[in-house]
Amino acid sequence: MNILKYGMAICAMMICGAAEAQLSVGYYKFKNGAEYSGELKRRKPNGMGRTVYPNGDMYEGQYLKGKRDGQGTMMLNIGERYIGKWKEDMKQGEGTYYFTNNNMYVGAWEQDQQEGKGKMDYFNGDKYEGEWSKSKRNGQGKYVWAGGAVYEGHWKNDLKDGSGKMIWEDGSQYEGHWKNGFRHGKGTFTYTNGDKYTGEWKEDVQDGKGVYYFHNGEKYEGEYANSERTGKGVYTYPNGDIYEGEFKNGKQDGQGVFKWANGAVYEGAWSDNERNGQGKYIWANGDVYEGEWKHNMAEGTGKLYMTDGSVYEGSFERGKEHGKGVIKEKDGTVFEGEFKNGKKDGDFVEKDASGKIIRTGTFKNGRLLDDKKM
Known part of the structure; x- marks a missing residue:
């Protein structure tokens, strides 16, 4: 009889323990003041339930050992909402988040953060799909x-x-x-x-x-600064012309060589896409000018070497002989005088190869007005 009573007591204890381990429905209050109602196991949220937080946030979904775990929905008091997977009280796995600004994210989560592949639809109509x-x-x-x-x-x-x-x-x-x-x-x-x-x-x-x-077929290869051709470079034109030299703010500026398709060549100083400063120009026929330039024309002092052997040295203006100048012929004779717009204009002196004066006189607009042989 005593053995029977003892066995019954042990059986009762086992039944009570099993009952305690089984799920039940009830109420639970977290330390942070949040209140839970739903399924319990060992007196902790386990299974389906709902939690209302002191600030008005609310979670409804699955729990495991007192923590949000599984599928669930979290609604924040600011109007944001998450629907998706949870693990150990954190968003983990696939889920959808609705932001207050009307953005919406659908994709992977890890430890409460967007992590992995996902898609964001922005309130302004923009869309992103990819890795996070x-x-x-x-x-x-x-x-x-x-x-x-x-x-x-x-x-x-x-x-x-x-x-x-x-x-x-x-x-x-x-x-x-x-x-x-x-x-x-x-x-x-x-x-x-x-x-x-x-x-x-x-x-x-x-x-x-x-x-x-x-x-249009043109090509530039060289250095850039602030989206402008600046530094050294080569500019090629479809007709065969080519410039190689320095650039500044997109223009030929500094020292450079320009070769025309017809054989003409300029080597010297540039500024603002024009020949300005000291430079040397060789025409296709072999004539050469070496001296000062301004706005693509000979301006200042310089020398003009002609293919016939004569040389002019003196002042230039707007690409023509202008002012005082000297012409030395191939045979050594020298003309010293004034020029205007590329023509002899004014008094002159002519010397032979030894330097002896052989003639004097006056020109007007290229025409000889008078002369006197010595």
């Missing part, structure tokens, strides 16, 4: 602007960073390297008019070495 890390666009992804622009490539901390391709609304496009949201490094930009630049970039501007192909 720490709730920011990180890794490969595609961003489509509401206006039609598209970027597809690598991201870092919500900014275009690494290799990627951007197509703007107007059809222009860039493919290459990015850094901190800017075109930075090597890349190619194609303009809507057909022009194309391939080369180095710095913080969204052409900077460094590059090649620019114009839609």
Whole structure:
């Protein structure tokens, strides 16, 4: 009889323990003041339930050992909402988050942050689909602007960073390297008019070495600064003309050589795309001018070497002999006098090869008015 009573007592204890381990429905209050109602196990939330937080937030979904775990919905008092997977009280797995600004994220989560692949629909109509890390666009992804622009490539901390391709609304496009949201490094930009630049970039501007192909057939290869041809470079024209030298703010500026397709060559100083300063010009027929230039014309003092052997040395104005000048002929005779608009004009002295004066006189607009032989 005693044995029977003892056995019954043990059995009763086992039943009570099993009952305690079974799920039940009840109420639980967390240390932070949140109040839970739903399924319990060992007096803790376990299974389906609802929790209302002191600030008005509310969670409804699955619990495991007192923590949100499984499928659940969290509604915040600020109007944001999350529907998806949880693990140990954190958003983990696939889920959808609705932001107060009407953005919506659908994708992977890890430890309460957007992590992995996901899609964000922005309130303004923009869309991003790709990789995330720490709730920011990180890794490969595609961003489509509401206006039609598209970027597809690598991201870092919500900014275009690494290799990627951007197509703007107007059809222009860039493919290459990015850094901190800017075109930075090597890349190619194609303009809507057909022009194309391939080369180095710095913080969204052409900077460094590059090649620019114009839609009309012209081509520049050389150095850039702040999106302008600046430094040394070569500019080639479709007709065969070519300039090689220094540039500044997109224009020929400094020392350079221009070779025309017809054989003419200029070597010397440039400014504002014009021959300005000291320079040497060789005509296709062999004539040579060496001296000062202004606005693409001989201006100042210089020497003009003619193919017939004669040499003019003196003043020039607007590309013509003007002012005092000396002509030395091939046979050694010398003409010293005044010139105007490329013609002899004024008093003159003529000397032989030994320096002896052989004639004097006066010219007017290239016509000899009078002369006197010595």
